[in-house]
Amino acid sequence: MNRVLFNAQDFVTSDRVRLCDYRADHIRRILRAAPGDCLKVGLINDRCGSGEVLEINQSSVTLRVTLDQAPPPKRPVTLLLALPRPKMARRIVHAATELGVKKIILLNSYRVEKSFWQSPLVDDTHLFSAMVEGLAQCGDTILPTLQRARLFKPFVEDELPTLLSQRTGLVAHPYASSAFTKPSGETVLAIGPEGGFIPYEVEKLLEAGMQGFTLGPRILKVETAVPAILGQFC
Incomplete structure (x- = not known):
C-alpha cells in the first residue's frame, strides 16, 4: 500500500479522516507510523495529497488530510x-x-x-x-x-x-x-x-x-x- 485511500464516509470533520479497518492496521504494523508522521493519502475518485497522523491506537488511526494534488494520468x-x-x-x-x-x-x-x-x-x-x-x-x-x-x-x-x-x-x-x-x-x-x-x-x-x-x-x-x-x- 503506497497510498492510503479513503472515501467520503471516512471523514469525521472537513479535514479529518478516521480509519478503523485494515488500513489502520497497515499504518500501525507495516508503516509503523507515529503521531506527527506524514503519509501519502487519497480520496477515491478524487484528489491525492498528504495526511498527518494525529492519533493512533489499537482501534483506529486519525489523520488530518490535505488533498492538493492531481492523481497520475491514466x-x-x-x-x-x-x-x-x-x-x-x-x-x-x-x-x-x-x-x-x-x-x-x-x-x-x-x-x-x-x-x-x-x-x-x-x-x-x-x-x-x-x-x-x-x-x-x-x-x-x-x-x-x-x-x-x-x-x-x-x-x-x-x-x-x-x-x-x-x-x-x-x-x-x-x-x-x-x-x-x-x-x-x-x-x-x-x-x-x-x-x-x-x-x-x-x-x-x-x-x-x-x-x-x-x-x-x-x-x-x-x-x-x-x-x-x-x-x-x-
Missing part, C-alpha cells in the same frame, strides 16, 4: 477482456488497475465457462476491492470503469463499433501476422480467454474494426499477456 486504454477464471480475474483486474487502464470490459466468449459469471469472486464487491488495492499500490485514486458484456455477438455488433469510432482497436492473437505497434491515441485492447478467441470471434472483432497483432511465437497465459501488453503503453 493510460489511454480500454481493456476488453474475455472473462478469465474467477481467481485469475481478480489478479488481472488488480494488475490492470495498477497499470492505469481507464476502462475494463469483461466479455463473454465461447471458451468462457458459464459458471465463471456466477462466481462471487467476480461480483462488484470483490472486483471493487481488487481495483482499490491496485490504486493503493500504484498511488492513484481514480477507479477504472467496469462493464460486463455477457453476450458476445450483440456487444461486438452493436456496441464495439461505436467504442472504436474514436479509438484504435487491437486484438491479441498468437497467429496474427502483424507485430504489436503502440498506437498514438486512445486504444481498445482485446485479449481472449485461455485458448484464445475462436476463429468466428476473431472474425467478428476484425469486422467491427479491430486489428490483429501478435507478441511473437510464445503462447502466453492471459495473466502474463495483460501486463506484458499494457506495459507497452508506458
